[in-house]
Amino acid sequence: MAQAATVETHGPSAQEHHGPQGILKYLWSTDHKVISMQYLFTGMFMAVVGGLMAYVFRMQLAFPGVSVPGFGVVSPGEYNALVTNHGTIMIFWVAMPVLIAAFGNFLIPLMIGADDMVFPRINRLSYQVFLLSAILILASLVVEGGGFGGAWTAYPPLSAVSEYNLTRLGSSLWVLAVAMEFVAFLLGGINFIVTLMNARAPGMKAYDIPVVVWMIVLASILFMLSVGPLIAGAVMLFFDQTIGTGFYDPGRGGDPILWQHLFWFFGHPEVYVVLLPAIGIVIDIVATFARKKLFGYKIMVYTAVATAVLSFFVWAHHQFIAGIDPRMANVFTVTTLLISVPIAELCFVIIATLYGGSIRLTTPMLWALAFVAEFLIGGVTGIFLGASGSDIYLHDTYFVLAHFHYTFFPIAIIGSFAALTYWFPKMFGRMMNDTLGKIHFWGTIIPFNFIFIPLFVLGLGGQHRRIYNFQNFPELAAMQPVRVAATVALIVMLVFQLVFFWNFIRSIRRGEKAGRNPWEANTLEWTTESPPPHGNWPPDEMPKVYRGPYEYSHPDRDEDYWPQNLPS
Amino acid sequence: MAEHHHPNYKKIYLTLVALLVVSVAGPFVGILWVTLITAFGIALVKANLVIQNFMHLRWEKSIMKWMLTTSLVLMALLFAGVAPDVMKHEGRGWVNVAALDAVERGVGGGHGEEGESALAAAEEHPQEEATEEDAQSEVTAVAREFDAASQYQAVCSTCHGATGDGDGPGAAALDPKPANFQDATFWADRSDEELLKAIREGGASVGRSPLMPAWGALFDQAEAEALLAHIKSFAGS
Amino acid sequence: MQKPLATTRSATGIPTGRLAVWWVLASEVVIFGGLLASYLMFRLGHPEWADAAAVTNTWIGAFNTFVLLSSSFTAVLAHQAAENGDGKLAAKYLVFTIGGACVFLIVKAFEWTAEIRHGYTITANGFWSFYYTAAGLHAAHVIAGAVIMAFIAAAAAKGRELHRVELIGIYWHFVDVVWIFLFPLLYIAK
Secondary structure, X not given: OOOOOOOOOOOOOHHHOOOOXXXXXXXXXXXXXXXXXXXXXXHHHHHHHHHHHHHHHHHHHHOOOOOEOOOEOOOHHHHHHHHHHHHHHHHHHHHHHHHHHHHHHHHHHHHHOOOOOOOHHHHHHHHHHHHHHXXXXXXHHHOOOOOOOOOOOOOOOOOOOHHHHOOHHXXXXXXXXHHHHHXXXXXXXXXXXXXXXXXXXXXXXXXXXXXHHHHHXXXXXXXXXXXXXXXXXXXHHHHHHHOOOOOOOHHHOOOHHHHHHHHHHHHHHHHHHHHHHHHHHHHHHHHHHHOXXXXXXXXXXXXXXXXXXXXHHOHHHHOOOOOXXXXXXXHHXXXXXXXXXXXXXXXXXXXXXHOOOOOOOOHHHHHHHHHXXXXXXXXXHHHHHHOHHHXXXXXXXXXXXXXXXXXXXXXXXXXXXXXXXHHHHHHHOEOOOHHHHHHHXXXXXXXXXXXXXXXXXXXXXXXXXXXXXXXHOHHHHOOHHHHHHHHHHHHHHHHXXXXXXXXXXXXXXXXXXXXXXXXXXXXXXXXXXXXXXXXXXXXXXXXXXXXXOXXXXXXXXXXXXXXXXXXX | OHHHOOOOHHHHHHHHHHHHHHHHHHHHHOOHHHHHHHHHXXXXXXXXXXHHHHOOHHHOOHHHHHHHHHHHHHHHHHHHHHHHHHOOOEEOOEEOHXXXXXXXXXXXXXXXXXXXXXXXXXXXXXXXXXXXXXHHOOOOOOOOOOOHHHHHHHHHHHHHOOOOOOOOHHHHHOOOOOXXXXXXXXXXXXXXXXXXXXXXXXXXXXXXXXXXXXXXXXXXXXXXXXXXXXXXXXXXX | OOOOXXXXXXXXXXXXXXXXXXXXXHHHHHHHHHHHHHHHHHHHHOHXXXXXXXXXXXXXXXXXXXXXXXXXXXXXXXXXXHHOOOHHHHHHHHHHHHHHHHHHHHHHXXXXXXXXXXXXXXXXXXXXXHHHHHHHHHHHHHHHHHHHHHHHHHHHHOOOOOHHHHHHHHHHHHHHHHHHHHHHHHHHOO
16 A cells, blocks of 8 residues: 655655544545545455456356356346446446546656645545445445446437336446446546646746646546536436436427437547546556657647547447438538548557667566557457448447457556556555566456457357347357357456455565665656655655656766656 | 626626517517527527627637537537438338327327337237226326237237147247147146236246246236236137 | 645746636536537427427526626625635635525525426436436536535635635536526526
8 A cells, every 4th residue: 555654754745644543544545646546446356347247247148047156147137237337337336446546646647746636535536436336336236126227328219218128226326326426526526727837846847748638637627528418417317217207208398319319418528538548558658668768759649639539520430320410420420520630640650669678677667568459459340340331231230349348458458457557556565476477467468359359250140239149139049159258358357456466465565675666757746755655755856857758868968868857 | 818808787688588588579570580590590600699798608718619619510410310210201212100099189198198119009909998088087097997908919919829828929939839728737736826926926946948938917816816817718719 | 735846836927726716617618518508409309399488487597697796796705815815805705605605596586386286207218317417416506516615614714825815706607607508508598
């Protein structure tokens, strides 16, 4: 766990106020590092929940009707609840809290040379609201009637009418949990944005900010601007569910298509909300372990902004077969194909940074490289879905599912592991075991591909999503061995995660002590102790910045790195 | 910075009140475009006065002006993208029958009326009738007589068949097949308690196929008993 | 808790608190914007809602608009007083603003009670669903704003944290602006 400094400097300074100690630390602390740990561990717990859900429903798909070890027989209603909540939890309670809240909280003040976020108490409040939302979503799974099973997209009337979804309590708790998570991230996001805008160290100009910080803040802005209409929509859905309004009921003057639009107006920017931080993490790691200046820092920032802007113009590609005007579909096809350009460019800039670099193949670097490779597969398969013509066939098949797992898995899982293995020394003051790290890496990546490549095949073969048992479809039943193979690969992958947990926990307690800067990196977080004390630096030693964050292998220097805070 | 700019707040306030008066008076003229201008045009003017002068946006750094403008532009984008589907009631290859009906009827459903889904309206299933007479009361859950036959039709017949023979359209995809209520052997070794439990808590709760869902959220005990009685009427048909 | 050094920095030149309030408003614009855009689409597509819309009492709406405008006026006077360092005067104006909020809410309570008694409930039809949801969301923001304002007024009366008077004022003006649009949407457009 992040600990307070072991060496106290006494004097009239903010250091005096170490913040609460012991167990109370987790109730009252406003220290951004403590809050980041809270988000991290909550996110990791929810990842286990989401992963086990995947285990259960994939077992059902591979061996229909057979009792799943540790769960029992899966009923159709339970299957729906599992796939619904797997998606919901992975996006809102794993990807966002880990990539944005945990790493944003930990890194932003450190990387900009500040002693904390500008609003520490709002920071604490955001976690408390988030924790409440996590409790609500978990509660929704166990209340009478069971968890909501109307897909993470929650289209009405299925989501609005309990006579259809049969999960009156679960559905309402689901909506409340998601809405509360939105509020938590609005609170947190405003903190991040204002902190970056205002609290930078003296000398840190806009182009001296590490890319990962840019990305997290851009993501926060993107989230904030896109989620508003869905919050309004969620209030309307909640009223439809609970008090019987008819916002989405055509017979009462409402329209279910409104929900679709409100959802996807947010839903599409949301994927870039999680992509940008992940790719920012990868970029920083690649620069450090290629020992090379980033190829096109400014291009990266502008491209990220362009992606964020464009992301508002593509949403209806999720609705190509929902009956939208084909002329609208043409527009959205063009914009969707366009948005692949800046993202591909980000990947190319990463590759260009690697080219000619002096590569250090550490575990974080492996994860960063895997991100690029796997995400590219996800990206190119998105083209088939973005073009409305081919989407007519592929919509709602496993092709879509495989596409978004080839994007989301790199984002949420690979990105998280990359960040964790890279910043672990700074967070916990110790090194993770690199051998175990590599075993875990290969044991995750190889099975991952064996899970999802078959799903592309199944999707092209016409296998539809959200179906509980494919044995009931004679033309699809023949592909059952493929489903079994995917499930076996998933189990292998889940088993290898135990290697990570073992490594993680053991290294916290008994890992080799890390110094301040084990990776020889340039950014400001590596200039302070590992873990940083309360206040991050002694108040009279707050850093000043003299150069950008990627001055690796500079010709004027003997060493191949040049920290930002060194005067020369 | 804003600290050094204080316009004449009183003057602005009085302007705002005067504009309010105009906007209230506007509809009395009776011409639509006059009303629209006085209502919404003035709203824009008033909002602008408040934003620029009370909130001091005109002296604020431009970055915030840009961000707020972006928010508004996004709302315009939302409207532009969604209105063709939600504001209009027909398009290429689709018609919102329920909405067109409502517009034609000239009533948006009145008050106190039960809603009916457009799908049901289109398929003309027998429905619980919410009568126009009920419209005068407030909308609370209108207690209605439980029509077991029509509930069976709406909820159960898809799998169990319209005549209870276990061969409804949904049965094609199911294995084991749904129960055949016409078959005497089905009734031979099942108690009422077991059947009621199956209806309300699902097939798995009585050791049968989990494909039979739990309908307890939909039917309370009395309603389930009414359904059971209805189902028994299939036996021997 | 002592303020971190970070809070006092200002690379943009905008004080941190004010910058944050602007971002809060940006997020609120899209929340209310989404709700009102949805309402607008329905209202324009359902001309038959005019019957229901005709029921809303324009005079009550106009009075409430006047109340909120006046409360914005007192809020900005509070800001001016705080700028001059006069915490007590600022607190006094803030109390007037809170008073305006209370009048607004009380009038609304009577208005809604009358409407509900006549059967115009939130589930009556689409227009009423939007009416109560939009005005209700707005009222929730009025309540929240008034509560926070009370805390700020209490501190200002003791001469503390005077910069916050401006911040709550900006939020309050936003609440007023939302109502400036709700008024014609729900009361005049018939």
